[in-house]
Amino acid sequence: MDITATDEWAALSDHHREVASRTLRELFAEDAGRGTRLTGTAGDLYVDWSKHRVTDETVQLLVALAEKAGLPAQIKAMFAGSHINVTEDRAVLHTALRAPASVPLTVDGQDVTADVHAVLDKMGDFADRVRSGEWRGATGERITAVVNIGIGGSDLGPAMAYLALADYSDRGLTARFVSNIDPTDFAEKTRDLDPATTLFVVCSKTFTTLETLTNATVARDWLLAGVGEVEGAVAKHFVAVSTNADAVAEFGIDTDNMFGFWDWVGGRYSFTSAVGLSLMVAIGREHYGEMLAGFHTVDEHFRTTPLAENLPVLQGLLNVWYTDFFGAQTHAVLPYSQYLSRLPAYLQQLTMESNGKTVQFDGEPVTTSTGEVYWGEPGTNGQHAFHQLLHQGTSLIPADFIGFGEPNHDIGEMHDLLMANMFAQSSALAFGKTAEEVAADGTPAAVVPHKVMPGNRPSTTILAPKLTPSTLGQLIAFYEHTVFVEGVVWQIDSFDQWGVELGKVMARELAPALTSETAPEMDADASTVALVQHYRRLRGRP
Ligand SMILES: O=P(O)(O)OC[C@H]1O[C@H](O)[C@H](O)[C@@H](O)[C@@H]1O
Numbered sequence: 001m002d003i004t005a006t007d008e009w010a011a012l013s014d015h016h017r018e019v020a021s022r023t024l025r026e027l028f029a030e031d032a033g034r035g036t037r038l039t040g041t042a043g044d045l046y047v048d049w050s051k052h053r054v055t056d057e058t059v060q061l062l063v064a065l066a067e068k069a070g071l072p073a074q075i076k077a078m079f080a081g082s083h084i085n086v087t088e089d090r091a092v093l094h095t096a097l098r099a100p101a102s103v104p105l106t107v108d109g110q111d112v113t114a115d116v117h118a119v120l121d122k123m124g125d126f127a128d129r130v131r132s133g134e135w136r137g138a139t140g141e142r143i144t145a146v147v148n149i150g151i152g153g154s155d156l157g158p159a160m161a162y163l164a165l166a167d168y169s170d171r172g173l174t175a176r177f178v179s180n181i182d183p184t185d186f187a188e189k190t191r192d193l194d195p196a197t198t199l200f201v202v203c204s205k206t207f208t209t210l211e212t213l214t215n216a217t218v219a220r221d222w223l224l225a226g227v228g229e230v231e232g233a234v235a236k237h238f239v240a241v242s243t244n245a246d247a248v249a250e251f252g253i254d255t256d257n258m259f260g261f262w263d264w265v266g267g268r269y270s271f272t273s274a275v276g277l278s279l280m281v282a283i284g285r286e287h288y289g290e291m292l293a294g295f296h297t298v299d300e301h302f303r304t305t306p307l308a309e310n311l312p313v314l315q316g317l318l319n320v321w322y323t324d325f326f327g328a329q330t331h332a333v334l335p336y337s338q339y340l341s342r343l344p345a346y347l348q349q350l351t352m353e354s355n356g357k358t359v360q361f362d363g364e365p366v367t368t369s370t371g372e373v374y375w376g377e378p379g380t381n382g383q384h385a386f387h388q389l390l391h392q393g394t395s396l397i398p399a400d401f402i403g404f405g406e407p408n409h410d411i412g413e414m415h416d417l418l419m420a421n422m423f424a425q426s427s428a429l430a431f432g433k434t435a436e437e438v439a440a441d442g443t444p445a446a447v448v449p450h451k452v453m454p455g456n457r458p459s460t461t462i463l464a465p466k467l468t469p470s471t472l473g474q475l476i477a478f479y480e481h482t483v484f485v486e487g488v489v490w491q492i493d494s495f496d497q498w499g500v501e502l503g504k505v506m507a508r509e510l511a512p513a514l515t516s517e518t519a520p521e522m523d524a525d526a527s528t529v530a531l532v533q534h535y536r537r538l539r540g541r542p
Contacts (some may be wrong), residue, residue, distance in 0.1 A: 001069075001360075003491055004367045008065040015061055016325040019053055019400050023456045024430045027055065043297035043474045048461040051430040052318055052398075053326075054304045061319040062350060071307065078484065079303055081264070085495035086361050093262075094269035094497050095299045098292040098473070107264070112293045115262070120292075123259055123277050124285035126239070130199065131170060131284060138233040142405060143199045146233070147176045148278035149188065149210045151218060153243070155179040156349050157271025157476075158203075158279040158343035161291070164445040164472050165409050167339075168283045175282040183186025195226025197238070201278045202240045205267050209248035210508065216251065227471065241274040266495045267492030268501055272473075286470045298338075300331030302481040312478050316485025322398045322458065323486075324368045332390065332399040333376035336422040337467055339408065344376035347479055354483045360492055364461045369489045376400075380421045382423045390429060393452055399459040401402040407468040422461075431458040518542060 003009055028034060028050075032325055038050035055063075077084050081091040096105055097114045125529050129135040132140040133259070148158055159177040162169065176189040177182050190198070200219050204212045216238075238249040239257040243265075248258045261275035280288040298312070307313045321525070322328035331351075333344045351534040355371040376382065390397055403422045407415035432455020438448050462478070464471040487494030512521040519542045522529050536542070 001362070001491060002364075003065070003069055003489060006068050006366060008061065008068040010138040012061045012065060012321075012325060013056075015058060017057055019055060020326070022055075023458070024051060024053065024055070024458075024492065025432075025455065026177070027053075028431075031193065035409055037428070039312050040309055040314070041199070041333040042301040042305075042466050042478065044471050045298070045311070045404070045474050045478060046463045046516075047311045047315070047478075049314060049318065051426055052319065052321075052458045053456065053462070054318070055265060058321070059308060059317075062321060063313075065320075066307055066313060067316055069491065071313070071485060071488045072159050072485075074488045075303060078298075081105065081112065082284055083495060085266070087493050087496045087498070088263075090495070092269070093253075093264040093267070094272060095296075095303075097261075097265065097272040098299065098328065098477075100294040100296065107280065108322035110262075119259055123280055124288075126259075126278045127285050127288070130281050131173065133443055135199075137196050137199070137235070138227050138230040138236045139196045141196045143401070144172065144197040145174045145193045145198050145280050146201060147174060147178060148153050148201045148340055149178045149212055149215045150201075150241075150275070151209060152349060152353075153180040153267030154203040154205060154209075154212065154275055155345045156268075156342070157396045159278055160340075160346040161271070161276075161279050161316050161472060162282055162311075164337075164339045164467060165279070165283050165287065165291075165302045168287045168469060172282065175278050177278070178215050179211065183218075183370070184246055186222075190219075190222060195223045198223070198237065199281075200238050201281075202238060202242075203275055204241070204249070204279070205243050205252070205261070205265070205275075207240070207242045207244040209503065213251070215221055218311055220252070239277070241277050263320070266315060267497070268353050271476065282362075283469065291469035294468075294470035295477040296473075298348065298474045298481070302477070312481035313485050316482040317479070317489070318458075318460070319372060319398070319482065319486050320368075320489050322396065323370070323372055326371075326396050328372065328395050328396045328398055329374060330371075330373040332382075332397050333374060334382055334401050334404040334422075334425075335397055336378050336379040336401065337408075339467055340402065343402075344374060346476075348374045349478060351483050353497050353500070355487055355490065355492065356499065357490075357492040357494075359492070361493055366490060366492060368490055370486075370492055379425065380418065383421065383425065387425065390457065391432075396457065399429065399457075400427070401461045402464075403460055403461070404464050404467050408467055418454070426459045428453060428462055429455065430449075431455045431461055432457075460503050514539075516541075522533065 015479050034050045078092050079095055081093055083089050084092050091107055097116055101117045130143050155177055162175050178186050200217045219385045227233050234252050236253050239255045241259045241260055242248050245255050249255050259277055261273035265273045277336045309473050333347055335343050351374045356371050358366055401422050403419050432453035434508055435448050435452050438451045443451055484494055513522050
């Protein structure tokens with residue numbers, strides 16, 4: 001289907017002309033009630049979307065578009081385990097990873113509920129044994145460091161959450177995350193670790209990823225150099241998280257120490273699968289369970305709430321509104337929490353790998369813009385760096401402000417000042433400051449135009465009581481479903497990622513030309529040949 005050829009799209013195009021000429025100042029002046037009316041809650045998340053360039057009619061029209069695109073049926077299909085990942089012919093069931101054991105689900109003959117909870121129990125037992133000191137290294141010492149080796153979806157979720165939930169971690173047990181094939185990553189993350197007390201979690205859905213297998217091999221050498229060729233050293237210091245038991249066994253990890261998941265969990269949606277193992281070891285099974293329950297709360301909100309009050313649906317539709325009707329290309333994520341400093345990186349994979357597509361489900365080229373470039377930094381740091389462009393630049397950049405009522409560390413007035421900054425930023429973006437207001441401050445006439453704040457820059461504010469395992473889970477589920485909503489409207493498969501394959505194949509093909517002892521014969525483009533030659537000179541190779 002060409003979504004842009006529908007009456008619903010045409011109605012939105014007409015409506016856009018009208019709304020684009022309105023300002024948030026006007027919209028609020030006409031309807032002060034929108035500050036409380038255009039808000040909602042999902043679990044503990046209070047979401048204020050009143051500072052968006054929309055009217056009630058916009059929302060109705062966007063919801064009509066979502067209906068036309070088949071969103072209600074697609075939501076049902078996802079939760080039921082239909083193969084909505086059409087290009088890989090797979091179900092998409094990350095929501096089943098956090099559903100309670102009491103919710104039965106059988107898909108393609110698999111008792112999904114039983115399998116999910118069997119792995120969760122196994123993870124919980126393992127986490128208990130490591131945390132209690134029952135699980136020991138090859139020389140009999142207690143484990144004090146867990147190093148997750150994985151990349152992309154096998155890294156970003158637990159790495160982001162480990163930072164976010166630092167206050168919930170057992171401080172006697174450090175977790176580290178090695179992802180990059182840059183040797184610096186492994187070297188830096190292990191430089192102060194003792195092999196005898198370090199446990200590696202090799203985390204890879206496919207167990208074929210070059211970066212992860214290379215780092216895992218390096219880790220095995222580092223371990224054996226440290227503890228010696230002690231009987232069972234690898235078994236005591238390596239566990240695996242994967243869907244590929246054969247490759248795990250081939251690497252030399254006992255499959256009894258493997259935590260499985262399934263092909264219906266996409267890499268970037270795998271955080272709540274066994275991929276969360278290192279996090280569970282760090283924060284313990286109870287906190288981990290609270291996080292899963294938080295995810296489930298928002299999953300249920302998404303599954304059962306009518307579209308017009310469904311917060312991930314609204315957020316996803318607003319993203320479509322700006323991307324396709326206002327021509328926005330990027331989206332800022334501004335957590336007012338230092339603990340959420342890796343959230344933008346996590347969301348980059350979730351959103352951009354999901355919706356960076358140019359072809360529809362049906363193989364036809366897309367007819368809309370798709371995807372947004374997600375980026376951001378914690379507030380208030382971003383204010384002193386890039387907010388200038390948000391306020392006075394020429395691009396329209398929708399922003400998400402994320403804050404919490406209760407601080408994790410209550411020191412003087414610091415948290416109140418942090419939050420005052422957050423509220424001030426979204427207000428300044430929305431309402432700006434006119435030339436008259438600037439002049440009234442006594443600003444010299446020549447400077448007035450420079451100090452005018454255009455305003456009319458949209459944002460969502462998400463406010464939660466406190467950053468906890470539960471609210472973190474709720475927040476991530478909110479974003480996951482937002483991405484899905486956009487994908488359905490754009491008629492794209494948000495669960496495949498064919499675009500990353502070519503570069504991987506080419507890197508493997510190119511590697512021998514970099515490492516060969518003699519000058520290589522290269523069958524590559526002229527730029528790449530010249531770059532490789534220059535690199536070889538830098539490395540002292542012929
Ligand atoms: O978990 P793995 O199989 O090692 O994959 C790790 C990552 O690499 C791939 O290139 C994909 O683009 C990601 O979606 C995935 O999360």
